[in-house]
Amino acid sequence: MTSSAHVLSLPAPAKNQTYVTISALDAGWLTLPEHLFITNAALEKRTTVPSLAFLIQHHSPSNNLPTSSTNLVFDLGLKRDFTKYRTAQQHHASQRQPTITSPDAAASLLAGGVDPKKDIDTVILSHVHWDHVGTPSDFPNSRFVVGSGTLHLLANGAGPLYPAELFNYDELPFDRTYELPPSSSSEVEKAAKQQTDHKWEALADFPAVVDFFGDGSVYIVDSPGHLIGHVNLLARISPTKWVYLGGDCCHDVRILTGECDVAMYDDGHGGLRSVHLDTDAAKGTISRIGGLLKRGQVVQEDGGEVDVEVVVAHDKGWSESNKERFLPGHL
Template sequence: MDSESSPPHVSEATVTVHALSCGQFTLPEYQFVHPVSRNARKSVPSLGFLIQHRNTSTGTLTRIVFDLGLRRDVKRYAAPIQKHIETRQPLTTDPDVTKSLSRGGLKPSDIDYVFYSHVHWDHIGEPRDFPTSTFVVGHGALDLLNGTSSSLRGGHSFFESDLLPEDRTVQLSDPLSSARSKAPTSAVLGSMNLLSDWKANGTLPQTLDVFGDGSLLVVNAPGHLPGHINLLARCSDGHQVYMAGDACHDRRLLTGEKSIGEWDDAHGQICCIHADRKQAEETIQRIRVLEQEGVEIIFAHDVEWENDVSNRSRFFEQEALKKRFDDTMGAEAFDESWCRMLKHAPDMFASSIRLAGVPKKKAHLSPKIQSLVSIAVSAASTHLYIPSIHRHTKAALANGATKAEIVEVLSLTSTLGIHAATVGVPILFEVLEEQGKAMPKGMEGMSKEQWAMKEDFEKKRGYWNTLWEEFLRLSPEFFDAYTEFSSVPWLNEGGKGLLEPKVKELIYCAFDTAATHMYQPGLKLHMRNVLNYGGTAEEIMEVMELATLLSISTMDAGLEVLEKESA
């Protein structure tokens, strides 16, 4: 090992680093930190990382995944590991690393190397999913897998001898020895310097410069398990990211609020999650120094980092989905509700983008009219979902709608309540007939005042339908008041309103067809009116598509509650 610090790199080569969701499980806190309640448990992620490097001379792109997280099918773990997993419930393996890569557009065959921070069960994933990748482990990891290492205590210390493909596995050399490891003849290292000498880098005593340009360093991080390694990445704008694996399991160890936990096993022996506590503490101290120097530290089970809203777009699958959202919906449309869905339900996020993107792409209606239609659906008295009203009002203003036009849409939508009468009155007529108290049909026997009210409605609203006749007969006073109420958006601004009649009728269609209302008589009436005003079937269909999107409100509201209740 070369103990001298590496010379500064002239190159400012960088890598990109994205987090990968690789499952989630539950830890008993007393086994990791002290002091803490014996009953305290914490749900934590198992994070992997996608590191991508492009050679500035050749243009070659190299992709590395650091840790594979939980195995998709836990029944494929060795029996002792399955028994240990029973103590880590609740646990989920969805998404696993392959699903997270797939959501971002990559296949396992796109990954050149898999680096393991160490070979504990919650980091090894399913190596057979990566049939073309070269696996890289720290010195001593193969002895653990082969069972030739010194014994370790604790239910977590079981290893699978057949985990890695011998012809595609590279074990790094001993950081404390000058002897180098030899790569298997079939292992493809390309331009990597994995078998070079370990060198000091700043406060880190043993590092390997993976690409020879300073963009990615393997860091010897002893203490947790033989062969435990970390990665230090240089990203754009001088930002550095340190992927700490299991050097630390809780940020309170970094701050000094807690110390490393210990416990007694079934035989009365003292156990520690780290194979060598003293070395683990020294490694944690070096990480503290890095953090003080401005390096970003991320642990494999870093729940605080994962829950930080500002980090959500740094997950590979989420960044890819966010780009798809921006391309489809526009970056300005991304709000807290969409952000929440992206984090908790990326599959629903992706399918929601596709669903919402159809009317946006077809665009039989202008963006402004689409936004106004969406306001009507969200603001209808049967829905009244405030976040969506905000969202679509903001979009309408951005798309050129005026405040007065939005008020007109709200006025049109306010008429929904009249369906209490248009549904109830015909039923009342049926009941009266059953009781032998049948009322006259149509306009027969109506007074002059009632005929005048009919003419007034036709003049102001531009149509008449027989469904109004029974209503007019039973309550002419209320009918007359409703005519005035419903005519406001048709008569303001010089007697015509601001929106053209076709658009007004499309607004009626929107809240009548919405799943929270589904008023068929009114929907048919207003569809007919749209066509009479020169509208098209395609425009009406687009309104129904936009109304369907109220389903997304379920995710909006439900995920917000979930976040609060599970905090």
């Protein structure tokens, strides 16, 4: 590492640092035409990929037990029952066949000894595209957490490329759903005047993260570009190991490594588009996450080098080579 290298600094562990345990969950598979997602792909190339979900177990001291666990699920993958999608969603899903919907997130949890009806405290959705929302009714006692603007998006869509018909306005239980406050500089002051559970702060190269448990174990990362309200998670699993769950920051890890770029294609309205709502913002997010992959350029504030494993939702290679890290196994 040269003196001119850009070094990312993550917080050092506290004296009594809490760590989390992360287990991958099978949550359905869908098929992607590669030319819509990465540059230089053959028009006929289609790949069936997972839509990964994750169980995050946060272990903290309790007055009554040696440890107590707060269980968080990140993303829910596909619905097992496609009739629960709206007509426009079903039409879109028909272009992503073949799909696999069993096991879904709830079934994967049950198979690993975790009851989604009783044991999951919080569900955080990276965003509300059809292949990430799963079946929220499987979690009748969980709080749902979504990124800023998500509830408006569900009701109103986001312009001609993302009309309201592509979303279920009542997808989430409104009485149990918490929407994070705005993170953009123009909105932070306004949000600060409102009563919120969390506040955004900068961390490493990320302008806006939320310390979800308040103990430096799990950070929600504002990850703009793919869709309104898109968020990622950065979690601490040991003194020298972090995991970054990237959702749909990109759909192929070769974009993160710089081997490919985000594909652009005809938007049907006389212009070009990508799979991201805001391609420039998405590329900024991709660049920041890509920095985590550069060994020797991520350290903790105490000077120790750390490893950050980045996992994106549709990484087929990761899924197939890490079967032992699915529940009941862990990362």
